[in-house]
Structures are given as structure tokens and as C-alpha cells.
Amino acid sequence: MGFSHFFLRRVIRPGDRVIDATCGRGQDTLFLAGLVGSCGEVWAFDVQEEALAETAERLRSAGCSPWVNLVHAGHESLASYVREPVRAVVFNLGYLPGDRAGLVTRPDTTLLALDQSVRLLLPGGMVVLAIYTGHQGGDEEAACVEAWASGLSSREFNVWKSRQLNRSDSAPYVVIVGKVPPGK
Numbered sequence: 001m002g003f004s005h006f007f008l009r010r011v012i013r014p015g016d017r018v019i020d021a022t023c024g025r026g027q028d029t030l031f032l033a034g035l036v037g038s039c040g041e042v043w044a045f046d047v048q049e050e051a052l053a054e055t056a057e058r059l060r061s062a063g064c065s066p067w068v069n070l071v072h073a074g075h076e077s078l079a080s081y082v083r084e085p086v087r088a089v090v091f092n093l094g095y096l097p098g099d100r101a102g103l104v105t106r107p108d109t110t111l112l113a114l115d116q117s118v119r120l121l122l123p124g125g126m127v128v129l130a131i132y133t134g135h136q137g138g139d140e141e142a143a144c145v146e147a148w149a150s151g152l153s154s155r156e157f158n159v160w161k162s163r164q165l166n167r168s169d170s171a172p173y174v175v176i177v178g179k180v181p182p183g184k
């Protein structure tokens, strides 16, 4: 989503460590790999082997594979793979377009992953979520994410929600959680 990428471009620097929590076909993974460059590190998670295989091919074609770790596991276990602080975490919730299995992200695992993400976040870093509500369970997941984000300390985090006013209520929207740098 262009809006998410606008913010990610502003915070991510070459050499950073970042996470794609929902790698899918790898569009965001490739975007992140481009921002951190060969001195950086991307961790990308998905529960679908096919999605990871497609992402691996996309990265290989672009020459970015060496600094991307593709993990076949749910993002709810991301902290057992990523042990060092990260500049950004990206979530693209919902289902993979065209996926016949219809596998969607779920509130319980999404919230576990979000808790782990904010703990890993560097000061000045951000978690960016693209939220979809047009599928079954989407409204419930969106409400859980918003309740979670609303409960974060305003001394530690800036939390924004952004919707497009000229699109329907079921159009995807963005939630951003930014970790306040010390002294700000």
C-alpha cells in the first residue's frame, strides 16, 4: 500500500533490521529489502509454503535473497527468531488475493505478534499495519487491533489511524505505531 510505504521510507535506513510479519507474495518483503540494502537484514514470516516460495523467487530475481530470512512460521513466534531490535515491522492483514485456501490472519495470533513487535522496536521505529475488513472475521480483527493500539502508553508510543475519506467503509486502512525516541 502506497501510504504505508511512504512512512516506511522515512524511517528505514540502509543497514537496518526489519520484519515483514505477513510476507505473502513478497511485495512488501522486496520493498523492505530494497530499503535496508545488503548491509541490512529482513525477516519475513508466513504460514503458507507457497507464499514463501513465490517470495523467494521474487527476491532471487531482484538479487536480494542474501539479506532476507524467510521463515515458514506464524508471526506469533517472531520473537523466538528475531532476537535483536528492529527499525520497523510491517503487517498486511487479511488474506492473500487469489489464495484458494482462503487462509486469513487471526486476532489472537496477530495480537501476540504485535506485542512482540513493539518490544523489539527501536526508539523512532514503527509498526505499520494495513487492515482489511471486507472478509469474514476482518471486522473483528480490526476491532482487536484498534483496541490493542489504543491501550498503548502515549508516553512511549504515538499511534495513528488513517482512512481514505473517498472510499467505502470496507476499504483497507492503515494503523501506525511509532515508538517515541528518548527525550521527545
Ligand SMILES: C[S@@+](CC[C@H](N)C(=O)[O-])C[C@H]1O[C@@H](n2cnc3c(N)ncnc32)[C@H](O)[C@@H]1O
Binding pocket: 021, 022, 023, 024, 025, 026, 027, 028, 029, 045, 046, 047, 048, 051, 073, 074, 075, 076, 092, 093, 094, 095, 096, 097, 103, 104, 105, 106, 109
Ligand atoms: C494480505 S496477505 C500479505 C500480502 C503480502 N504483504 C504481499 O505483499 O503479497 C496476508 C498473509 O498473511 C499470511 N498469514 C496468515 N496468518 C499468518 C500468521 N499467523 N503468521 C504469518 N503469516 C500469516 C497469509 O498466509 C498471507 O500470505
